[in-house]
Amino acid sequence: MKVFNQNIKLEDSAVSLTIKREDLLHPFVSGNKFRKLKYNIQKTKELGYNKLITFGGAFSNHIAAVSFACKEAGIESVGVIRGEELSTKIAENPTLSFAQNCGMQFEFVSREMYQNKNSAEFISHLESTYGSHYLLPEGGTNELAIKGCEEILTEEDACFDIICCSVGTGGTISGIINSALPHQKVIGFPVLKGDFLTDEIRKFAKNPNWELHTDYHFGGYGKVTPELIGFINRFYKETKIPLDPIYTGKMVFGVVDLIQKGFFAGNPKILMIHTGGLQGVQGMNQMLEKRKMIKIMFDE
Template identity: 70%
Template sequence: MNQLVTINFPHSISVSIKREDLIHPFVSGNKFRKLKYNLLQAKSENQKTLLTFGGAYSNHIAAVAYAGMEQGFQTIGVIRGDELRGKIQENPTLAFAQNCGMQFEFVTRESYRLKSESLFIEKWNQKYGSFYLVPEGGTNDLAVKGCQEILTNEDGVFDYVCCAVGTGGTISGIINSILPHQKVLGFPALKGDFLNEEIRNFAQNENWELINAYHFGGYGKVNSELVAFINQFYSQTKIPLDPIYTGKMVFGVIDLIERNYFPENSKILLIHTGGLQGVQGMNLKLKSKQLPTIDIYD
């Protein structure tokens, strides 16, 4: 079950956080939503194996591994970075996925860029036989369908709905389910404007905007300011944030409030999309650089 937490700000602005991270202990937030109909489709096709793609600390890899185990599928993860071979136990995400039964194929970054090409996919068909392909990040039409279920009738009271953006599937589902008076704000975790086109492939409404000022340098980039914000936010609210997605989005929304971006009396809904499993891996990277770590657990 998720829950709604509301925080009041000056100028009668209220911010509510929808805790999608609480709907499943291991397949949380948008990953649960994205996989829901994909797993049903895989079963309808009588597939026994799921194959997907991801990086070293991918929330998607962890979610597919656990969901596959829970639903009786074999799982294969094609992992970006052949240097990770032999270092699975040093990586919390990969160790978790392996414990869930996932098999790994480690490929170079150059090869990984070919993941959408038919010859690349055929290579794994020849090795593993038939499988159900789940795209990187889980985004496809069925994922968007699942994400359209994030908002409920009760969420119609909000003026703005905000979420982090990775591959564009989650925000597309939210855009498709908003009411006419609502606007969706997306906070990309990646640099660049290419996501607009990706979202337009799935989104049916026009009342949305991407805010590109809060990626902190790009995907996976974190600095001491963001870490301090996440720690302070947890201290004040007891709501844990991840540094790759939701932490940047919440930082951005609060900064925009302080800059008077939102009209007086605005009601803002933030979607907590999960991703907390990646905090452990990020802390390892921060420690290696002798930087402050994220402390979101009592």
């Protein structure tokens, strides 16, 4: 599928707003996951591993993408999943069901154990249980993922003044920062609470041309509000562009809000990166229905 830039019109605004449809890169490994996995899958095969192990939560875009990418590459996959209770709820969970159908094997661990997933003891456990394997961090962020994300911006994007994207583990924005041109500023919208991401990004980012806006996480990772869901539904109705509620939806909300508040001086040309994640909408709607909240609607 072809990535393309789609212009967006905002009422009463002279700001030029465009969204890069990275979500259309691949039907199952879309957006930043395609970029992050590209060189990691290559390295797995180059090193002669036939198994890849990684980590994620109940509705993880990363888990879904890894399961399909490994299936496509002929590599076995294992997902270490946060939450022991999920082991009996695979059939009810669209993300885990998809990953299992792609051949992914699961290891469900307690939240306490998951917090220690990078410990020498846990890594040793994985080695003894699953044998030789390629280990990929949660979210897929490492040097090879950064390399892949550096390919998000292309020559046709040189005309933009500001590049905006959501921030999870910091890998995607780091790649964008590294490939941005000198005249471009990169703005990240973290979906997690806290300022720790600044240090994470500095581990990979080579340029100082970036900043984070931390007021658009809507309560933290995986948290949503009726205001956010309503915005996503209105945005789709007006543009026919679907947004996920965990990452890109929050970023686009933040950009539009800042435009309306007059944050961007001089009417710059802004490019927003759609990082995919739409596979999680079904699971989110299940949660919203249980809470009797408005759901995300892309069919009407």
